[in-house]
Amino acid sequence: MLRQPLRRRRISATSRIAVLGAGSWGTALAIQFARAGHPAVLWGHDPTQIAAISSARSNARYLPDVAFPPLLEVTADLKAAVTGADDVLISIPSHGLRALLTALSTLPLRRLAWATKGVEADTGLLPHQVAGQVLPASVPTAVLSGPTFAREVGAGLPTAMTIASADQTFAQRLAETISTDTFRAYTSTDIVGVEVGGATKNVYAIGAGICDGLRFGANARMALITRSLAEMTRLGLALGGRSETFMGLAGMGDLVLTCTDDQSRNRRFGLALARGETAAAALRGIGQVVEGYNAARAVLRVAARLGVPMPIAEQLAKVLHEGADPKAAVAALMRRPISAELI
Numbered sequence: 001m002l003r004q005p006l007r008r009r010r011i012s013a014t015s016r017i018a019v020l021g022a023g024s025w026g027t028a029l030a031i032q033f034a035r036a037g038h039p040a041v042l043w044g045h046d047p048t049q050i051a052a053i054s055s056a057r058s059n060a061r062y063l064p065d066v067a068f069p070p071l072l073e074v075t076a077d078l079k080a081a082v083t084g085a086d087d088v089l090i091s092i093p094s095h096g097l098r099a100l101l102t103a104l105s106t107l108p109l110r111r112l113a114w115a116t117k118g119v120e121a122d123t124g125l126l127p128h129q130v131a132g133q134v135l136p137a138s139v140p141t142a143v144l145s146g147p148t149f150a151r152e153v154g155a156g157l158p159t160a161m162t163i164a165s166a167d168q169t170f171a172q173r174l175a176e177t178i179s180t181d182t183f184r185a186y187t188s189t190d191i192v193g194v195e196v197g198g199a200t201k202n203v204y205a206i207g208a209g210i211c212d213g214l215r216f217g218a219n220a221r222m223a224l225i226t227r228s229l230a231e232m233t234r235l236g237l238a239l240g241g242r243s244e245t246f247m248g249l250a251g252m253g254d255l256v257l258t259c260t261d262d263q264s265r266n267r268r269f270g271l272a273l274a275r276g277e278t279a280a281a282a283l284r285g286i287g288q289v290v291e292g293y294n295a296a297r298a299v300l301r302v303a304a305r306l307g308v309p310m311p312i313a314e315q316l317a318k319v320l321h322e323g324a325d326p327k328a329a330v331a332a333l334m335r336r337p338i339s340a341e342l343i
Helices: 024-035 047-056 078-082 094-104 127-134 150-154 168-178 191-213 218-238 243-247 249-260 265-274 279-286 291-306 311-321 326-334
Strands: 017-020 040-043 072-075 087-090 112-114 141-145 159-164 183-188
Touching: 017 024, 017 078, 024 040, 024 072, 024 150, 024 168, 040 078, 047 072, 078 094, 087 094, 087 168, 094 127, 094 291, 112 127, 127 141, 127 191, 141 168, 141 191, 141 249, 159 168, 159 191, 159 249, 168 183, 183 191, 191 218, 191 243, 191 249, 191 265, 191 291, 191 311, 218 243, 218 249, 218 291, 218 311, 243 249, 249 265, 265 279, 265 291, 291 311, 311 326
Parallel strands: 017 040, 017 087, 040 072, 087 112, 112 141, 159 183
Antiparallel strands: 141 159
């Protein structure tokens, strides 16, 4: 007898979603929620950009080939976007997170999530720590992360990611709300591990770009990725994360994706540096935020405070911010004392 396919159980048949941040990833997430059958509103701070998006029913700058579903609206009014939303999802660069959270703290929030990856430069805080300083403890929060490129999500290609929250019901609800036949979300309670993976992988992706741009070869690339995974895991464990998280989508998955595919801004930045471009010129050429550039120093400050050795991140920071020669950085790593292969 043929078995009938299992139906996905829904905690809530329909939820209203507000996605804050009209860049490539925010746009892709808003499209995905709307495709899943949920009314969604995409907010952006630039009224001119939002007016153009509204008129074209697409984001010509970031996802020009993807038409907006009927359930997706856009607005430049933050209060209007948030009011009445069941879930609010932030998708902006990490340097703007605190300011946006501060603005949201005066508005009615039921539940809040973010897809922001990085470390606050001045404080070394992860996104959930910044949120903890700004928002009432009564607001359930979650983080979305994993091996995802906005263009592929926008195109409806198969994708999987992780949603982590201390509130397991919220994580499950959000996972069910965003999931479709081409998009699958897994849940976790390890917010720290998921955020550390998202913050550090961008640093190492710059290194992978430099490595490939200088034609160091496949051996070097895989050594870099493997030992980078060990470094991010060490830092994550020291901060209270769980080791299994770094073997999953938000750890190894996101690291490998970002290090090996040229859709990654951080990898392209590394490739540009290998061609001899200055950091300023490379950043201008990419035209979007390269999170790993500033994250390199912020991550090292956190590691130093905790006494966690991160030699690859340390050498990358010297290349990015002190003008060190990449070949000299590789030589310094290779000359380190011989040791057992441990995390």
